[in-house]
Amino acid sequence: MIDFVQNTIDGVMIGSSYGLLALGFTLIFGVMRRLNLSYGPSIMVGAYLGTLLYVQLGAAPVAVAVATVLGAALAGIYVERLCFAPMAAGAGVASMVSSFAIWMQLEQAAILILPRHTYPFPPLATGVPLALGPFLLRIDHLIMLAAALGLSLGVQLMLYRSRFGLALRAIIGNPVAAHLVGIDVKIAVLCAFAVASAIGGIAGYLVLATDQQVTPMFGMWATFKGLIAMMIGGLGSIPGAILGGLVLGVVEAHSQWHFGPQVRDLIAYLLLFACLVLRPGGILGETPARSLVDRGKA
Amino acid sequence: MDDYLISVLSHIGIISFIALSAYLLLLTGEISFGQQAFFAIGAYAAGIATAMWGWPLAAGLAWGAATGAAAAALVGVPTLRLHGLYFAIATLAFAEMVRLLFELFRYQIVVVGELVGPNGADGFRGIRYIFENDVGPLQFLLLIYGLLAATLAGFLLLDRARLGVSFRMIGEDEVLAEINGIAVTRHRILAACLAGAIAGIGGGLYAHLTTYVEPRIFDVMLGVHSLAYGLIGGLGTAFGPLLGVLIDIGLLESIRMFAGYRMIIFGGLVALLLIVCPRGLLDEIMVHRIREAWRNICQARPRMTGTRARQ
Numbered sequence: 001m002i003d004f005v006q007n008t009i010d011g012v013m014i015g016s017s018y019g020l021l022a023l024g025f026t027l028i029f030g031v032m033r034r035l036n037l038s039y040g041p042s043i044m045v046g047a048y049l050g051t052l053l054y055v056q057l058g059a060a061p062v063a064v065a066v067a068t069v070l071g072a073a074l075a076g077i078y079v080e081r082l083c084f085a086p087m088a089a090g091a092g093v094a095s096m097v098s099s100f101a102i103w104m105q106l107e108q109a110a111i112l113i114l115p116r117h118t119y120p121f122p123p124l125a126t127g128v129p130l131a132l133g134p135f136l137l138r139i140d141h142l143i144m145l146a147a148a149l150g151l152s153l154g155v156q157l158m159l160y161r162s163r164f165g166l167a168l169r170a171i172i173g174n175p176v177a178a179h180l181v182g183i184d185v186k187i188a189v190l191c192a193f194a195v196a197s198a199i200g201g202i203a204g205y206l207v208l209a210t211d212q213q214v215t216p217m218f219g220m221w222a223t224f225k226g227l228i229a230m231m232i233g234g235l236g237s238i239p240g241a242i243l244g245g246l247v248l249g250v251v252e253a254h255s256q257w258h259f260g261p262q263v264r265d266l267i268a269y270l271l272l273f274a275c276l277v278l279r280p281g282g283i284l285g286e287t288p289a290r291s292l293v294d295r296g297k298a
Numbered sequence: 299m300d301d302y303l304i305s306v307l308s309h310i311g312i313i314s315f316i317a318l319s320a321y322l323l324l325l326t327g328e329i330s331f332g333q334q335a336f337f338a339i340g341a342y343a344a345g346i347a348t349a350m351w352g353w354p355l356a357a358g359l360a361w362g363a364a365t366g367a368a369a370a371a372l373v374g375v376p377t378l379r380l381h382g383l384y385f386a387i388a389t390l391a392f393a394e395m396v397r398l399l400f401e402l403f404r405y406q407i408v409v410v411g412e413l414v415g416p417n418g419a420d421g422f423r424g425i426r427y428i429f430e431n432d433v434g435p436l437q438f439l440l441l442i443y444g445l446l447a448a449t450l451a452g453f454l455l456l457d458r459a460r461l462g463v464s465f466r467m468i469g470e471d472e473v474l475a476e477i478n479g480i481a482v483t484r485h486r487i488l489a490a491c492l493a494g495a496i497a498g499i500g501g502g503l504y505a506h507l508t509t510y511v512e513p514r515i516f517d518v519m520l521g522v523h524s525l526a527y528g529l530i531g532g533l534g535t536a537f538g539p540l541l542g543v544l545i546d547i548g549l550l551e552s553i554r555m556f557a558g559y560r561m562i563i564f565g566g567l568v569a570l571l572l573i574v575c576p577r578g579l580l581d582e583i584m585v586h587r588i589r590e591a592w593r594n595i596c597q598a599r600p601r602m603t604g605t606r607a608r609q
Contacts, residue, residue, distance in 0.1 A: 035383055037522070086573040092382075093329055094576035097529045098569045100522050105565025112558065224518075231387050262419075266398040273391040277376045280384045 002134050007253045013141035015249020016148035017210075020203030021226030022233060022241035023152055027196040030236040031168055031189055034092045038079045038099040040223030041106040042197050043204035044216075046071030048110040050205070051119045051214050061122045061209070068208075069201035075106060076197025080190055103219065111216050124209035144206045151199055152242045158195075159238070168192055172236075200226070228272050234282030243283055247271075304435045308507055310547050311442035315500025316520070317527035317539035318449060322493040324528050325462075326486060327469030329382065331521045332373070332389030335396040336366040336494040338516035340501025342400065342416060345425040345511060349414050350407055355427055359445075359502040366498020367491040369396075374490035378483060381472075393521055400513040421512030425505050442503055449496060453536030465489055530568055532580025541580060 021040075028036050049071035053059035059067070083098040125139040159165035167188045170178040179185050204222060208214050225248070233244020251271055256264040275282065319333045344362030347353040353361070377388045406415035409424075416422040428438055456462035464485050467475040476482050505511050527542030546564065575581055 035386075082569045082573075087576060091572075091576040093324075094529060094572045096329070097526045098572040100526060101565040101568035101572075103565070104561040105569075108559070108561035108565070112562075220518075227387065228391075231384075235383075262398055262401050266395060266402075269391045269394045269398070273388055273395065276380060276384055276388040276391065280380055 003257065006135050007257050008250055009135055009137065010141075011250030011253030012246055013138070013145055013249070014253060015229075015246035016145040016242070017203055017207045017245070018225045018229040018248050019148045019242035019245025020144075020151060020206070021200060021222055022229035022245050023148075023155060023238065024196040024198075024200035024203065025226040025230045026233075026236055026238065026241040027155060027199065028193060029230070030172055031192045032084060034084060034095045036079060036084070036099050037096060037223060038075075038083065038103045038106060039197070039200055039226060040221065041103045041110075041219035042075035042079055043072045043200045043222050044110055044219035045075040045106050046073070046201045047121075047204050047208055047214050047218060048114055051114060051121060054122055055114070055119060061124060064122055065205050068205040069198050072201025072204065073194045073198040076193050076200075077190065078102075080193040084193070085186065085190070103223075107216060107219050110219075118213050118215050121208040121212050121214045123212050124206070138210075140206070140210045144210065147202060147206060148242055148245070151202065152238055155199070156238050164188070164191065228268060230282075231272060232275050232282055234284035237282070237284040240282055240284030247283070301435065304439055306548070308435070308439050308442055310543055311439070311446050312500050312504045312507060313524070313527075313547060314446055314540050314543050315449065315503070316497050316524040317543050318453065318536060319493040319497035319500070320521075320524045321528040321533070321536065321539040322465075322489055322496065324525070324533055325465045325469050326489045327472065328486075329386040329525065330389040330493070331386050331518060331525065332393030333493065333497045333524050334516045334518070334521040335373075335389075335393035336370055336497035337501040337504070337520070338396055338400060338511075338513070339369050340366040340498030341505035341511045341516075342403075342422060342501075343498070344502030345422055345505040346405070346415065348427040348506070349425045350409060355431070355433075355506065358427070358506075359499055362502030363495040363498040366501065367495040370490045370494025371487060374487045378486060390518060390521070393516070394518065397513045397516050400516070419513060421510060422505075423510050425509045425511070428506055429509070438507065442507075445499060445503070449499075450536055450540075457535070461485075526568070529578050530571060532575075532578030532584065534577070534580050534582040534585035538578050538580040542578070
């Protein structure tokens with residue numbers, strides 16, 4: 001029983017980082033209706049920038065965090081300019097493949113700058129875990145959970161309480177109409193992209209500070225964990241992204257405990273597949289109706 | 299031909315199969331991130347058939363294609379109502395499941411005093427059919443390109459047949475296709491099976507070329523690459539994916555000048571290319587132009603010979 005609760009706690013904590021990754025992903029997807037495969041690699045560029053500062057100059061954790069988030073946002077802007085902005089409506093697949101090509105490019109660039117397989121990453125909080133009865137809570141995990149809940153609330157408020165959010169929702173509804181009422185669609189989309197990548201940067205920083213190391217596999221890891229959490233939770237839903245992340249984290253923690261890492265990944269993908277087949281809209285998302293109006297979009 | 303050239307050409311030929319497999323699904327309007335699963339299944343099935351059951355190569359390859367098609371039908375039916383991104387992610391999840399299952403898959407028997415067979419994450423060694431039967435690298439290369447030519451011929455016939463038109467119509471607009479009396483469900487499953495079989499043949503050839511397969515080879519990267527080949531090369535003709543493979547493996551991987559910077563150059567080139575032609579180099583417009591030009595040449599020739607004859 002104690003193991004079960006402890007595993008669930010660990011799952012929720014890890015899941016909150018998946019939720020954060022999914023949050024940035026779902027923001028991009030919600031606005032663009034297109035998949036940005038370069039999302040994880042953009043975060044990785046930021047993380048490698050932070051690591052470079054840490055390894056070469058011994059920068060403080062705060063500087064590393066700022067560099068990670070800024071680097072991720074800048075890489076996100078680069079991806080948007082190259083893979084999404086120039087593509088006409090109806091070229092969604094081209095955007096996706098183009099973002100995949102840029103994934104390869106960003107990853108190779110990061111490896112060229114820091115060629116070793118692992119690099120140290122400064123920890124966020126050291127010290128003994130908090131004891132809550134028989135259960136242990138790591139402080140950096142608690143920060144991660146708080147960040148996930150706080151940022152999802154922030155994004156929700158941004159979308160529904162600010163003029164920028166209003167503009168984004170107008171674009172989600174109908175880009176042409178949004179343009180006609182005077183919204184600068186290109187700038188708004190670019191900003192949404194940068195914000196989403198920055199959120200990814202925060203998620204990436206928290207994950208790496210917990211792991212205390214960074215490897216070239218991080219970009220792929222971030223893209224796929226974010227993608228799975230987003231799809232399970234429901235495409236384009238902010239609470240769904242966090243919920244999907246938590247569900248994925250808890251399921252992974254339990255299956256890891258019982259069956260080991262290989263079966264853990266197998267179960268995670270099985271969950272995703274079953275979710276898509278049985279409930280394609282995810283837990284909280286709307287079911288994708290293929291109405292006559294929707295045809296030929298994206 | 300020297301060994302290096304043969305090995306590069308063999309590689310290009312084999313990867314073309316999985317690129318064609320992804321291309322076939324693109325024709326019906328579906329993006330698959332998971333064709334590497336059928337490639338893997340074909341590789342394992344064909345390897346098991348020749349190395350463990352003592353089947354001849356042709357039967358092994360056919361078995362690989364059949365298992366690839368069967369697996370594609372298995373995944374095609376539950377994903378029928380999924381489209382676009384949902385379908386892409388479902389195929390990705392399926393392919394990763396297949397890869398992880400192969401990491402757990404152990405099935406070994408003793409063949410000629412040696413333990414042969416898939417051994418989980420350690421892979422499947424000793425698929426030595428082409429060495430035991432004295433098939434030279436050049437002969438195997440001819441076999442690869444023979445099968446590839448047959449597949450391409452199939453694609454060219456498809457473009458002229460009702461089936462190909464139906465596929466493209468479904469890809470263009472599913473509802474319109476349904477209204478025009480095309481059995482969409484049946485066609486989509488058929489396309490998935492054909493694509494699975496093509497990937498399966500490629501996998502079987504791959505297993506016999508390298509004599510060794512391991513689950514790690516069949517990761518998402520392979521799948522996304524095979525999808526990208528079609529889009530880079532062009533969706534207008536089956537030569538498109540081949541052109542994509544040729545550009546990636548033939549030009550960039552083989553010319554070692556770019557070592558270390560290959561992905562930076564290639565990634566940037568692909569992104570720029572897709573801005574200029576979002577449906578690839580050999581898109582429908584280009585194919586149409588080439589066809590027109592060809593027709594003009596063909597029509598011009600008899601007139602010229604006619605004038606010459608008069609002179």
